[in-house]
Amino acid sequence: MYHNKVLVFFKPLEDQVLSQKLSQLSMTSFRTPEHLIEITEDQVENIPYYLTKESKSFQQITSDLSSSELIEELRQLAILIHELLMIEFHKSLWTIYLKSGTGQLQLNQMNHPHHHIQPHLWPLEVQKRMRQQSLDSTDMAACLTYVTQHLDQLNNKMKQYQTKYNMKKNQYINYVPKIQTFVHQQLESARLAIEQQTAIVHYNYNDHVFELKLMAYSPSPVQKQIVHTLNHAKYQEQMTTQEFNLLKYRISIHESSPTSVQIPKEKFYKTIKDPSLRQNLHEQFIKIAEQAKKDMRQLSLSTAQAQMDRYHKEFNMKLEQFNLQQVTLPSDEKFNSTLLHLVEKHWKDISQGVNCFYKYKLDLLRLDSHHN
Structure with missing residues (x-):
């Protein structure tokens, strides 16, 4: 058949x-x-x-x-x-x-x-x-x-x-x-x-x-390249947006259920006879370690947001260039309304597809956090 x-x-x-x-931006590791x-x-x-x-x-x-x-x-x-x-x-x-x-x-x-x-x-x-x-x-x-x-x-x-x-x-x-x-x-x-x-x-x-x-539609090589470039830019925009949202959620989980900092078993701790001094050093170590974790999470979030913003601007820039090209391209290279609708509809499909992919990751994180 x-x-x-x-x-x-x-x-x-x-x-x-x-x-x-x-x-590599995830700042927390989740056991299975x-x-x-x-x-x-x-x-x-x-x-x-x-x-x-x-x-x-x-x-x-x-x-x-x-x-x-x-x-x-x-x-x-x-x-x-x-x-x-x-x-x-x-x-x-x-x-x-x-x-x-x-x-x-x-x-x-x-x-x-x-x-x-x-x-x-x-x-x-x-x-x-x-x-x-x-x-x-x-x-x-x-x-x-x-x-x-x-x-x-x-x-x-x-x-x-x-x-x-x-x-x-x-x-x-x-x-x-x-x-x-x-x-x-x-x-x-x-x-x-x-x-x-x-x-x-x-x-x-x-x-x-x-x-x-x-x-x-028998697109010309120029039209095919334009579509490929715009689709790739849309995909990058959606991926970085979802990665940013995923990282934010990971960090929110970590901050809502903080784990205690483990003190390294250094020999010099044992040599400190004064309990007050030993406790003071302990508190300083905890404070520095917690601040370092906080700074690393913020750096990761800032980096992810910067990449998300960059790809968002890049897509908008390429789209603006495309709109300008529509004016200057020869008539046989221009996109008619039907072809434009096809491409725009595909961008929605790209967004939906990436969203579904990351929904799974978010749902797993929610399951993990609820069972911890």
């Missing part, structure tokens, strides 16, 4: 690295708490740490139970709920992969010609998995077969776990709501990760559709 279609691949959003400097331990699809059938016998979080929700046998049964119930949710998450993502690869992904509506363009765009994850199994990732039919088979496998697993879950649920019906709530809370980060990957697929699909629609 799909043999005659053109197979197109994309570079994922996360590969579009803007600046290494901004990634129990509920945020990464869970991949290959781990669906493994017991996650938060449901092991060593897990403090599971011990807490069953602390009012005296029967070790009952606790173990509820742990097995929680494992089944976990497995069902993980399969559900990945089914939703692979369904998006299938829609992208078969040209059925819902597009952002654009009010211009050539709206019928629905490319077949197989995501990078599909290609990677096929190459790992020595399959031809450039073959449309092979990609389709691989994805549909994978979805069939997920459906079969879900049926198996659903049968086991139904049997155990009926035995412990009074405990089900509490266990379900617990597992949902622990898998919130996994749910967010799936949402992020889904958003990236949509972003790249819309981005490629834009390229195809642009080429349908």
Whole structure:
């Protein structure tokens, strides 16, 4: 059915690295708490740490139970709920992969010609998995077969776990709501990760559709260069804005729950016999260290804001230059109203895509801060 279609691949959003400097501006390090331990699809059938016998979080929700046998049964119930949710998450993502690869992904509506363009765009994850199994990732039919088979496998697993879950649920019906709530809370980060990957697929699909629609207008080399320059400037503007907002939020979390400064175990402290002098030095060290942390955070924030402002001004400058060019360019090089609308609509898509990408990072920080 799909043999005659053109197979197109994309570079994922996360590969579009803007600046290494901004990634180094985080002044606080966040440990990965129990509920945020990464869970991949290959781990669906493994017991996650938060449901092991060593897990403090599971011990807490069953602390009012005296029967070790009952606790173990509820742990097995929680494992089944976990497995069902993980399969559900990945089914939703692979369904998006299938829609992208078969040209059925819902597009952002654009009010211009050539709206019928629905490319077949197989995501990078599909290609990677096929190459790992020595399959031809450039073959449309092979990609389709691989994805549909994978979805069939997920459906079969879900049926198996659903049968086991139904049997155990009926035995412990009074405990089900509490266990379900617990597992949902622990898998919130996994749910967010799936949402992020889904958003990236949509972003790249819309981005490629834009390229195809642009080429349908047969733009001149000058017009293509102008569009590329403006799109890149818009992307930089949005990325630096979101990096600044992310850094601000990180700093606000750090300041709302300050950590105590650790005093280095220097030998000279032990040589100070006078308790008053030793305490005075201790207080001075704390004061200097706290001020240094504050100064570093402010420097990071100022640097991020300066870069955000620079790229904002750069985009506006390039846009102003473009508007001036519209007057001086030959008539065959000028952008008509339909082409202008296409480009402006794409800028909105860029903004939405970057916002979705950073929303995931912010949501993870919120989860982390709530569990600390």
